[in-house]
Amino acid sequence: MNDAPRTYDVIVIGAGPVGENLADRTRAAGLSTVVVESELVGGECSYWACMPSKALLRPALALADARRLPGIQRAVRGPLDTPAVLARRDDFTSHWKDDGQVGWLQSVDVDLVRGHGRLDGPRQVAVTTPEGGTVRLTARHAVAVCTGTTAALPPMPGIDDVHPWTSRDATSAKQAPRRLAVVGGGVVAVEMATAWQALGSQVTLLVRGSGLLDRVEPFAGEMVTEALREAGVDVRFGANVASVERDGAHGEVRIGLEGGARVSADEVLFAIGRAPHTGDIGLETVGLKPGGWLRVDDTCQVTGVEGGWLYAAGDVNHRALLTHQGKYQGRMAGAAIGARAKGEPVDDAPWGAHVATADHSAVPQVVFTDPEVAAVGLSAAEAEQAGRRTKVVDYDLAQVAGASLYGDDYRGRARMVVDLDRNVLLGVTFVGPGVGELLHSATVAVAGEVPVDRLWHAVPAYPTVSEVWLRLLETYRG
Structure with missing residues (x-):
């Protein structure tokens, strides 16, 4: 059964955080808006990524923090209560029900x-409903694609028969496997290795390259590697997976590596990257190639589409595969759609009201391992590759008075990359327990292009870890 055609000002395909934010902004601009969703309203972040993964990680990090503190160590000698952690994870995902998110859509x-x-x-958008019918939608002003990404799997013979874990399985598993092999060296790989090791699994981390977290400063990956090994994770570099097979439907997984080595596990997680969720959304009907990333300008308007009515925000445009950046893009795109619909000027200058400028120079990210990694802007290598004249300043976070409050064995490091020609920060990286809470101050400094001389007047409270800002500036001055 087909419904009567419906017309809206804006159609949003995808009701994850990005689509929700974009719809919120277009509705606030007075535009009638509809979102289309094939799974749960709230998307990947709410049910299979950010929220459940952090629910799994927080107990592991809290336990690690406690074990560093004299006076608490004896009280926390036992393992985590894995069923309780998984139950709390289920609460974080609302038990994979989206009633609350649907209620929010209705409220706006x-x-x-x-x-x-x-x-x-x-x-034009055609929606195939769960009942098999078709709903036809027409947009007066814009269609926004906010369909995100899916986990990438290698084109390996027989991999489907193995039923490998992807990030979704890793965050929603009902019990800890006795042995878990994790393939990859990026954020998902190291976070899930951290979580499941703490929850009782014997974890082997198979990394194709020579280090972890290759998109941030090298010392971050080195410190995370050291901590993972101390926790009991078997971290192997130069481990190229050549084959994978499972013994029966639910038996042992055997992983063959180039060179002949083999690894056995009960489950194998492939965390090797993401692929755009654009293979079956009708891109060919508007002259675009299906299955690829959507190229956009800084207002998230898709390039090469006549009439400028098509937008793409979030992971699907490949600018910054992070929930918070996608939500930011959704806000910018929604505001731009609203302005264009009303015939108002679009403020598309750098840092303007309708452009996602921060995607280029001020992208923050936290990796929730022990130690945490928090970074924003350019690394030292990226700044050098961009031809910037810089000074790199490092400081041992353990020497900051506030770090001692975290325990006697605090290990951390901070780095800021200074643009010598403009006297502003290009990037900042922190590694250490609790450093995620330092990141927004760094993001403000980088995005706001605050002169280094002005930062001297931003006085950090004592005794907090944020005093590292003073130490970095003192080191910079020499």
């Missing part, structure tokens, strides 16, 4: 159509 007067949405020509 955004309509919801459940089903698989596909573009069907300019400003």
Whole structure:
């Protein structure tokens, strides 16, 4: 059964955090808006990524913090209560029910159509509903693709028969496997290795390259590697997976490495990257190649589409595969759509009201390992590659008075990269327990292009770890 065609000012395909933020902004601009979702409203972040992964990680990090403190160590000698941690994780995901998120859409007067949405020509979207019907939608002003990404798997013979874990399985598993092999060296790989090791699994981390977290300062990956090994994770570099097979439907997984080595596990997680979720959303009907990343300008308007009605925000445009950056893009895109719909000027200058400028120079990220890694802006290598004249300043975080409050064995490091020509920060990296809470101050400094001389007047409270800012500036001055 097909519903009567419906017309809105804006159609949003994908009701994850990005689509929700974009819809919120277009609705606030007075534009009628509908979102189309084939799974749960709230998307990957709420049910299979950010929220459940951090629910799994927080007990592990809290336990590590406690074990560093004299007077508490004897009280926390036992292992984590894995069933209790998993139960709390389930609460964080609302037990994979989206009633609350649907209620929020209703509260901001955004309509919801459940089903698989596909573009069907300019400003047209056809939605196949769960019941098998079709809902046809027309947009007066814009269609926004906010479909995100899916976990990438290697094109390896027989991999489907192995039923490997992806990030979704790793964050929603109902019990800890006795042995878990993790393939990859990025954020998902190290976070899930941290979580499941703490929850009782024997974890082997198979990394193709020579280090972890290759998109941040090298010392960050080195410190995380050291900590993972101390926790009991078997970290192997130069480990190229050549084959994978499972003994029966639920038996042992055997992983063959180049060179002949083999690893056995009960489950194997492939955390080797993400692929755009654009293979079946009708891109070919508007002259675009299906299955690829969508190229956009700084207002998230898709390039190469006549009429400028198509937008893409979040992971799907490959600018910054992070929930907070996607939400930021959604806000910027929603504001730009609203301005264009009303015939108002679009403020597309750098740091303007309608552009996602921060995607280029001020992207923050926290890796929730022990120690935590927090970084924003350019690394020293990236700044050098960009031709910037810089000074790199490092400081031992353990020497900051506030670090001693975390325990006697605090290990951490801070780095800031200074643009000598403009006297502003290009990037900042912190590694150490609790450093995620330092990151926003660094993000403000980088995004705001605060002169280093002005930062001297931002006085950090004593005794907090934030006093590292003073120490970095003192080191910079020499």
